[in-house]
Amino acid sequence: MKITQLTVTNFRLLENITINIEDDITLIVGKNNTGKTSLFEVINLFFDTKNRISFHDFSLNSHDVFKLCDAKFQNELLVEIEDDKKDEIEKSLINDIPKITLSIQVEYDKVKDSLINISDFISDLDDTKSDATILFKYEPKETINLFRSFHNRPNKDVELIEWLNENISSFYTLHVFGGENLIEDHVLTKILSVINFETIQASRKLDDTKMDKNRSLALGFSDYYQNIHGDNNADVESLKDTLKSVSTVLDGKYEKVLEKILEKLKSFGIDKDINIPEIILKSKFDPESIIRNNIKYYYKSGDIELPENYNGLGYSNLIFLVLKIVAFIENFKKNKEKNATEILTILIEEPEAHLHPQMQQVFVEQIRETISKALIEDSIQVQLIISTHSSHMIAEAGLNVKRSFERIRYFNKYKKEDRTIVEVKDFNEFKHKETDKDTFRFLKQYLNLHKCDLFFADKVIMVEGITEKILMPLFIRKVAKQLENEYVSIIEVGGAYTHKFKEFFKFLNTKVLVITDIDSVDAMTNKSCHVLKEMANTSNSTLSTWLPQKTKISELLALTFDEKLDESKIIRVAFQIKEDDGDFVPRSLENAIINCNQTFFKSKYLLEDEIEKEVYKSFSFQKLKNIDELIYMDTSRDQSDVDPSSKQKTDFTFDLMTFDEKGTNLEWKVPKYIKEGLEWLSKNEHLLTVKVD
Structure with missing residues (x-):
């Protein structure tokens, strides 16, 4: 089971885009301010239980549509017209009013995949089809009531866009559909049983100063431990047993060291009937907390061991990225075995941060090997969507492989009738690839060796x-x-x-x-x-x-x-x-x-x-x-x-x-x-x- 397509409408710069997703790695590239980050943001917003979508998240182009809908309401619904005409206008308003949507198309194998979790999202009973759609819609609860409330606003000086900015959350809500069917019960649970998005953001908390409080390796290793500690791992169980033995020994030591103060506490009290209860000291070790807070990580440099913060951000970032991805995969593997989820998609924003070109190459090789190994050894498919501004990342992940240009999704911005439009160029649709194969081969070779920065x-x-x-x-x-x-x-x-x-x-x-x-x-x-x-x-x-x-x-x-x-x-x-x-x-x-x-x-x-x-x-x-x-x-x-x-x-x-x-x-x-x-x-x-x- 895998994602094949994402479609977004009316979200920030993304008025209407569709992105085809590769089986393994999809590269999101383009100039600055073309909506690449917005793609990750809309996914994370809809998968967030708090759903903090606001009017600022609507595309600027949608503002004119709101105004046109309001004009239709005032010009046609506030006058005496026939009921059937009124119904027609109401339907038109409901259809036209802007909605922020995210559509996720999923493809499944009827023979290999279990369809239990995805059954709620399969609306087409055609046996020849093998796809389902998860559709998020941030839409009005009552369209007519929204415009009526604006029309009846106390302060008539407030314009529509300003009023919507303050009031839209009272009239909009999030609905989730499986195809055409509205999902009403246990919505997020049902979605997560099908697909899980994990995100590694560009603004990673990394520091290479001596007062390094972030300690990225500690965070990375503890996240990894958190995902494997319940897997009946013999080494994990041995660690727990050792910590229990240490706890027993320390209990006696603590009691001996603090014996005098414990005796004195027994004699204190407010009156003879109310005394301080007897205190028993017990040491408790949580393996995850120890890995995160009590283990110092060192780099081996010859015969000297250097603390984590003595190494550059590049190494720390590389190790952190690999640890996070491996931890996501281990957790997904565990959940898939329990039939708790079907798809893992990892969103990585600008992985090149702090990585010089050689490390970017190492990173790409590592993740490619990791997801390939997961598919071969564990029969689980992991999809990565990577946004990048690095020509080296494109060369390694996009061109230096069998499927070269086909991995690249180029975000392009242009103007049409005074409206800014973002479109996604899919190099699977690059016609020159078929019509002139020699030229296409030349372009691949040239861009690989020289100028991938043309994409930016x-x-x-x-x-x-x-x-x-x-x-x-x-x-x-x-x-x-x-x-x-x-x-x-x-x-x-x-x-x-x-x-x-x-x-x-x-x-x-x-x-x-x-x-x-x-x-x-x-x-x-x-x-x-x-x-x-x-x-x-x-x-x-x-x-x-x-x-x-x-x-x-x-x-x-x-x-x-x-x-x-x-x-x-x-x-x-x-x-x-x-x-x-x-x-x-x-x-x-x-x-x-x-x-x-x-x-x-x-x-x-x-x-x-x-x-x-x-x-x-x-x-x-x-x-x-x-x-x-x-x-x-x-x-x-x-x-x-x-x-x-x-x-x-x-x-x-x-x-x-x-x-x-x-x-x-x-x-x-x-x-x-x-x-x-x-x-x-x-x-x-x-x-x-x-x-x-």
């Missing part, structure tokens, strides 16, 4: 080489400083492979700037040539096959701003173009920088000893001395004469990075094609406004 990036810049990647932060600082406040992932991909990311970025709905070289070649010889040479083509496959799907240089240079965007408007290409004050079109980034900084490279500045120095002499690329030779308009010349070598590109990049602009009071400029692209990327009016299918 606000925006992405794709560049061809290391030169662009190194200089990009400087470009951003100069022309698009707003991007420094966002998580921008800069990835280096050769021009021949850039187009392979097309479907991936559309699937993620991430805003992307592709910066590439125009790569002009002679149409006849296919050798590099001047960009403005007649009949020149581009050899760049990104430009010819993806965006903008043009081969002729003349057509590329004639493109308008909008024509450099793809149909979704969230991906834009940038390649070399002429500057505003000239007609030369460079062929490479280095040439573009030189072209737009001719005045800069020809300038002079004073050294500390007042000696004047020419800027170009600060660069090892000595061809800068004759800039006119590099920026030429003779289209018949061989372009290879001015194309810098790889070493020259690298040297030029580092020279540009280390040039003291402040000290010399000289600044270099960003080429126009990159400036335009970064300015477009920094703007957010188009971001998240288009839902890409």
